[in-house]
Amino acid sequence: MVANVKELKAKEVTVKRASPEEKRELSFKDEICVGCGICEKICPVQAIELGPINAIERTGAEESKISIDEAKCVLCGMCSPVCPVDALEFKIDDKSIKEMEEYPKLIKSSEISDEECIYCKACETACPRDAITIARVLPDRSKLVTGEIEIDKETCVSCGICEEMCPADAITMEHHEPTSAEPTVSTDINVDKEKCVYCLICKKSCPVDAIKAVCRSCSYGEYDLNPEDTEIKGSSFIDEETCVDCGWCEEICPVDAAHVEKAFEGELLIDQEKCEACGACLEICPCNVLSFPKEEFGKQGAENVRAEEKYCIYCGACEKACPVEAIEVKRTAVKHTPTKSKSWDKKMESLKT
Amino acid sequence: MVELKVDQDKCLGCGNCVVSCPVNGAISPEAAGGHGPKTEEVIMMVENGLVKLFNVDKCAKCGTCPLFCPTDAIYLE
Numbered sequence: 001m002v003a004n005v006k007e008l009k010a011k012e013v014t015v016k017r018a019s020p021e022e023k024r025e026l027s028f029k030d031e032i033c034v035g036c037g038i039c040e041k042i043c044p045v046q047a048i049e050l051g052p053i054n055a056i057e058r059t060g061a062e063e064s065k066i067s068i069d070e071a072k073c074v075l076c077g078m079c080s081p082v083c084p085v086d087a088l089e090f091k092i093d094d095k096s097i098k099e100m101e102e103y104p105k106l107i108k109s110s111e112i113s114d115e116e117c118i119y120c121k122a123c124e125t126a127c128p129r130d131a132i133t134i135a136r137v138l139p140d141r142s143k144l145v146t147g148e149i150e151i152d153k154e155t156c157v158s159c160g161i162c163e164e165m166c167p168a169d170a171i172t173m174e175h176h177e178p179t180s181a182e183p184t185v186s187t188d189i190n191v192d193k194e195k196c197v198y199c200l201i202c203k204k205s206c207p208v209d210a211i212k213a214v215c216r217s218c219s220y221g222e223y224d225l226n227p228e229d230t231e232i233k234g235s236s237f238i239d240e241e242t243c244v245d246c247g248w249c250e251e252i253c254p255v256d257a258a259h260v261e262k263a264f265e266g267e268l269l270i271d272q273e274k275c276e277a278c279g280a281c282l283e284i285c286p287c288n289v290l291s292f293p294k295e296e297f298g299k300q301g302a303e304n305v306r307a308e309e310k311y312c313i314y315c316g317a318c319e320k321a322c323p324v325e326a327i328e329v330k331r332t333a334v335k336h337t338p339t340k341s342k343s344w345d346k347k348m349e350s351l352k353t
Numbered sequence: 354m355v356e357l358k359v360d361q362d363k364c365l366g367c368g369n370c371v372v373s374c375p376v377n378g379a380i381s382p383e384a385a386g387g388h389g390p391k392t393e394e395v396i397m398m399v400e401n402g403l404v405k406l407f408n409v410d411k412c413a414k415c416g417t418c419p420l421f422c423p424t425d426a427i428y429l430e
Contacts, residue, residue: 052355052429054413055429059419061429278373280417321415323375323417324375
């Protein structure tokens with residue numbers, strides 16, 4: 001007995017078929033999908049239909065980004081390896097075909113080398129999909145400076161100026177209301193040497209010269225510091241599920257620690273004459289490729305929308321989203337692992353436009 | 354499938370949808386400039402103080418007009 005079973009969990013769709021010989025399962029993750037429509041184009045039996053992506057992204061329509069017609073779906077799995085963001089997973093007997101050599105897959109990757117990474121977090125901030133997490137452990141501030149500081153408590157008049165001026169909050173006084181038994185405004189003053197950066201502001205601001213302090217960092221800092229203590233440690237993490245290999249991390253990284261390999265090569269063409277600057281493409285693009293050039297607003301002959309093609313993955317979502325056909329996305333090369341199956345190879349090659 | 358719809362009870366007749374619609378702009382460029390379209394070939398126009406859909410089949414469902422409508426009188430559903 002062979003039967004299709006369609007499971008619908010929120011917007012995630014799974015189409016299953018189990019026979020005594022083999023179990024096949026196609027699952028779709030709506031939150032990962034970018035609405036490019038490549039699966040719709042590639043499906044040999046027209047079982048996939050792209051949903052109203054603009055309405056979903058811009059006006060909050062509660063619909064699934066694609067719909068899979070289980071009556072039509074033959075569970076061939078071709079939609080899975082062509083998805084540029086891995087929103088479609090196809091499994092045979094519980095094993096993903098991405099783990100099977102005989103099936104082709106797109107060659108794409110994003111990596112951050114921990115050896116080169118200086119944990120500046122630029123990539124984390126720039127990533128349009130919030131897929132990057134940089135965890136860093138900073139050295140103790142006290143281990144990056146050396147010096148000496150001492151407050152002559154006899155000379156100190158407890159004015160509190162140093163406490164107020166200290167930029168590192170290293171000086172604390174024990175303020176209290178004077179009594180006849182203790183006729184002072186403060187009973188003690190202390191410097192926390194873990195916090196002190198030997199900036200000498202306290203020394204310079206003390207009205208009675210009660211503070212003796214010297215900074216060694218400028219003259220002898222190099223010799224005083226233990227290089228191990230000054231090291232910034234950390235780790236980087238890319239969430240492969242949400243990452244779309246757009247290349248923002250590679251472009252923004254100041255030390256070339258991020259490396260991105262893209263599956264598609266191509267061209268992004270915008271007809272500025274046709275563009276009505278509605279902004280649909282800006283919102284749909286998963287890679288923050290497009291923007292409105294603010295500095296040119298209102299100028300004659302200015303671009304309506306600007307594209308930074310280096311971040312483009314040529315998925316074509318913008319072309320689909322454009323209501324006035326002002327965008328054309330060309331795919332000239334598709335990098336994928338080889339397959340012996342001619343029909344699969346043909347499908348992979350058909351992604352070229 | 355979602356469609357472009359209008360709730361005339363909510364409409365203020367401001368015309369934001371008419372001038373923001375990129376398809377209107379492509380059909381009747383003066384609409385994009387903030388003026389009333391010169392042809393009924395556009396998707397929507399203000400008539401007698403209320404928005405009216407003329408050619409809803411031309412709507413590409415880009416979701417621009419709902420973003421500009423102050424009263425949610427035009428929407429995709």
